[in-house]
Amino acid sequence: MIEEIDQPAAPKPGPEPDPVDQPAVLLKVERLTKRFEGLTANRDIDFEIPRYAIVSIIGPNGAGKTTFFNQLTGLTRPTSGTIEFDGTSVVGMAPHEVAELGIARTYQNIRLFSDMTVLANVMVGRHVRMKVQWYEAILGLPKVAREEEEVRVRSLELLALVGLRRRYEDELAKNLPYGDQRRLELARALASDPKLLLLDEPTAGMNPGETRQMTDLIARLRKELRLTILLIEHDMKVVMGVSERITVLDYGERIAEGSPEEIRTNPRVIEAYLGKQATA
Amino acid sequence: MQDLLNAPRLRRLAAFGAVGGVAALYLAMVGLVEAFKDRNVITGVVTLGAVMLLAVPLIAGYRAAIVPRDVTEGWTRSGLQRAVNGFVAGLIAGGMLGLLVFVGRAVDLRGVLISISPDLLDFLSFGLPRAGAAVAIAVVGGAVGTLGALLLISPPRIRAVITTGLLAVILISLSEPFIRPRLEQLDYTAISDFLYQAHGLTVPAAIAAFVAGIVGSALWAPARARVRQTVEAAPPERRRSIRNWTIVAALIGVLILPQVSGTFFAQVLVLIGLYLLLALGLNIVVGYAGLLDLGYVAFFAVGAYLTALLTSPDSSLGIGLPFFVALPIVMLGAGATGLLIGAPVLRLRGDYLAIVTLGFGEIARILFESEALRPWLGGVQGILGIPNPFPARIDLDIGVAHLVASGPQVLYYPILAFCMLAAFAANRLANSRVGRAWNAMREDESVAEATGVSTVNYKLLAFSLGATTGCLSGALFAVQLQSVFPGSFDVLVSITVLAVIILGGMGSIPGVVVGAIVLIGLPQLLREFAEYRLLVYGGVLVAMMLLRPEGLIPNRSRQRELHDAMDDEEEAEPPQPELAAQRGSA
Numbered sequence: 001m002i003e004e005i006d007q008p009a010a011p012k013p014g015p016e017p018d019p020v021d022q023p024a025v026l027l028k029v030e031r032l033t034k035r036f037e038g039l040t041a042n043r044d045i046d047f048e049i050p051r052y053a054i055v056s057i058i059g060p061n062g063a064g065k066t067t068f069f070n071q072l073t074g075l076t077r078p079t080s081g082t083i084e085f086d087g088t089s090v091v092g093m094a095p096h097e098v099a100e101l102g103i104a105r106t107y108q109n110i111r112l113f114s115d116m117t118v119l120a121n122v123m124v125g126r127h128v129r130m131k132v133q134w135y136e137a138i139l140g141l142p143k144v145a146r147e148e149e150e151v152r153v154r155s156l157e158l159l160a161l162v163g164l165r166r167r168y169e170d171e172l173a174k175n176l177p178y179g180d181q182r183r184l185e186l187a188r189a190l191a192s193d194p195k196l197l198l199l200d201e202p203t204a205g206m207n208p209g210e211t212r213q214m215t216d217l218i219a220r221l222r223k224e225l226r227l228t229i230l231l232i233e234h235d236m237k238v239v240m241g242v243s244e245r246i247t248v249l250d251y252g253e254r255i256a257e258g259s260p261e262e263i264r265t266n267p268r269v270i271e272a273y274l275g276k277q278a279t280a
Numbered sequence: 281m282q283d284l285l286n287a288p289r290l291r292r293l294a295a296f297g298a299v300g301g302v303a304a305l306y307l308a309m310v311g312l313v314e315a316f317k318d319r320n321v322i323t324g325v326v327t328l329g330a331v332m333l334l335a336v337p338l339i340a341g342y343r344a345a346i347v348p349r350d351v352t353e354g355w356t357r358s359g360l361q362r363a364v365n366g367f368v369a370g371l372i373a374g375g376m377l378g379l380l381v382f383v384g385r386a387v388d389l390r391g392v393l394i395s396i397s398p399d400l401l402d403f404l405s406f407g408l409p410r411a412g413a414a415v416a417i418a419v420v421g422g423a424v425g426t427l428g429a430l431l432l433i434s435p436p437r438i439r440a441v442i443t444t445g446l447l448a449v450i451l452i453s454l455s456e457p458f459i460r461p462r463l464e465q466l467d468y469t470a471i472s473d474f475l476y477q478a479h480g481l482t483v484p485a486a487i488a489a490f491v492a493g494i495v496g497s498a499l500w501a502p503a504r505a506r507v508r509q510t511v512e513a514a515p516p517e518r519r520r521s522i523r524n525w526t527i528v529a530a531l532i533g534v535l536i537l538p539q540v541s542g543t544f545f546a547q548v549l550v551l552i553g554l555y556l557l558l559a560l561g562l563n564i565v566v567g568y569a570g571l572l573d574l575g576y577v578a579f580f581a582v583g584a585y586l587t588a589l590l591t592s593p594d595s596s597l598g599i600g601l602p603f604f605v606a607l608p609i610v611m612l613g614a615g616a617t618g619l620l621i622g623a624p625v626l627r628l629r630g631d632y633l634a635i636v637t638l639g640f641g642e643i644a645r646i647l648f649e650s651e652a653l654r655p656w657l658g659g660v661q662g663i664l665g666i667p668n669p670f671p672a673r674i675d676l677d678i679g680v681a682h683l684v685a686s687g688p689q690v691l692y693y694p695i696l697a698f699c700m701l702a703a704f705a706a707n708r709l710a711n712s713r714v715g716r717a718w719n720a721m722r723e724d725e726s727v728a729e730a731t732g733v734s735t736v737n738y739k740l741l742a743f744s745l746g747a748t749t750g751c752l753s754g755a756l757f758a759v760q761l762q763s764v765f766p767g768s769f770d771v772l773v774s775i776t777v778l779a780v781i782i783l784g785g786m787g788s789i790p791g792v793v794v795g796a797i798v799l800i801g802l803p804q805l806l807r808e809f810a811e812y813r814l815l816v817y818g819g820v821l822v823a824m825m826l827l828r829p830e831g832l833i834p835n836r837s838r839q840r841e842l843h844d845a846m847d848d849e850e851e852a853e854p855p856q857p858e859l860a861a862q863r864g865s866a
Contacts, residue, residue: 073730099732113723116716121712128732130713134741138705138713144712168466192732 319482370425785831
């Protein structure tokens, strides 16, 4: 196969180089391919995310972005290729094991536990970091109440961090306004103390004001929680404003990778988005 | 009378009347009226069959007298017009039933509608010839419909008084099978003779019951308000101690219940308890984890058969272990069965899971019935000779009281203990990491998995804990009958237990308790009811789905509690200014 991909620039170090001796690359994907009968959703994708970076994946509808996400989180098993997260291969892992490793995600179409309270939604997010077993819960050991209280306090902090008003926590998730549901989903993802946060179109359906708030929030979260963030986004303003690196997918293949400035001027990207005439 | 001819209004009244008429015809045609026509409510005055039929035009009249919100032309709020509305609706409903009598007298309908028996027609005709009978029924319908309308127009207080009075009469009358034997057992024959005659209330007793109902309800409302006021005004520690004392009082009440009510009632309590235990187990699977298991009876059967095998000296094992030695083994065995049934259905969701588990339940019953396994499980004959580990009779003299308990009155206590244990454990689980994981799985399985819940483990955990609870019920059931037969483990048990949960409120322990009392206990009041049990279950479930899909006592109170606790603690905290500003800019 002819390699047509633009040569990726050497990965820049994240904004806050980590003092501890950790590999600079948090997620490394090599030659990832996913075929659904007849349809190749992802073909030979190479991709990496430097630690503490905000990276975006863009591409027209049907470019294979969500399939890519689903493979990272263990929801879909790749046909071939490797995914290495923080030194561990996640290929073949169950989604909950991937979550335990430290990858959390949000969904393009909000998927909350709608008949549970706001607080319970966040506390479920914390599930992987909790240790109480079922028999301990029945026996009501003191550590059960202790852990429960710790998690409750932590969850309330997270709700405040994503900007959900107090007194919301006992409301059912489905009763929240749209923008707040997005924030809640974010809080749920954060509750598992992820190293890598995957955001699938976090500003979809938001007005410009809300979008700006969400963008600010993403930047702030990265700084305060020392997160690495991977975004799928349609809104170019969001992508250009917040990401350090951008990868462009089209028809399941990576057609470009680079800084926002490089992507903005890349002829293949313009072609993919606007059609051939635009470049001619 | 010109407004009566107003078309939309007449159409609406006709609709109410027709719905009532269909209801009355249905009651008559399925044989319910005939089944209950000899069950006296007030002896010599009114039977249950008549009460059922009269309720139809009453409700039709009541509904017809409600003025629609978007008042259209021709509707007024005048009392006369509303009474006329009630009359018309009742008349139509009664007229439809009258038509049945008219036709039924002329043509033999029994070839098609076997329940339209001469007995039923006699019952409906007031001894009149057919035309007269039809008219009489319509007129009675109209009159009762008018009463329904008057009930609506009357001030709320009066309405409440009449309704509670009537309900008291019906309830006391229907409780006859419980109350009468007990009174006679206690040598209060004079009271029992005053109250009941030919399985119905006597006229003076009916009047007394009506008055008692009114007085009781009149005293109840202000008393309750005063108690609530006192409790709300009390400081938190005091409130807590009040709550604790209420729990103690309730516990004492539950403990002495079979003593007070006698053996027949205790038998009913035992039945309720067995179903409650099953429902508490199924509630974990269906209510918490959202796995629709229609084969739950399998675990009931496994519990019963394992107990029989291990404890009966007549079983194929013939080891005759003591019950309490066998019980842990039974629980482990049932837990393992839960895993066994759970494992192959892990990938199934919703309807598919329901169908496969339904199959498993039937497979279990057929295995227990099978000739091939007969040397071990006894086939259709089952296993006999299961010893009862509980004393047949307790005679306890503790100075202040002399307690005597026998049969079901004794068995009641271990069942109660297991129910309380199961409820306690389920409640603890529900409010823990485990319960949250289950709920998350119920809400959205793949998101729960991606959030970090091992759905495989939690499904298996739900299945095996549910199985363990269900097997306890089976074990006690085997002990109660001292034998097990495959016929007891019919798919209807699964359906009934599910109905208990749905009626009470999925995932709500108080709901499950109420569901078991209503669905298992109440039918025992009406011996004639047995044949129509499933019909009524179906009707109740449809009504629940329409009127109150979340169940009688939905699982929402916990939130309210949490909420109140938070309010107490954090009343003074101001809203966060930064966030408020953020919202403002949005």
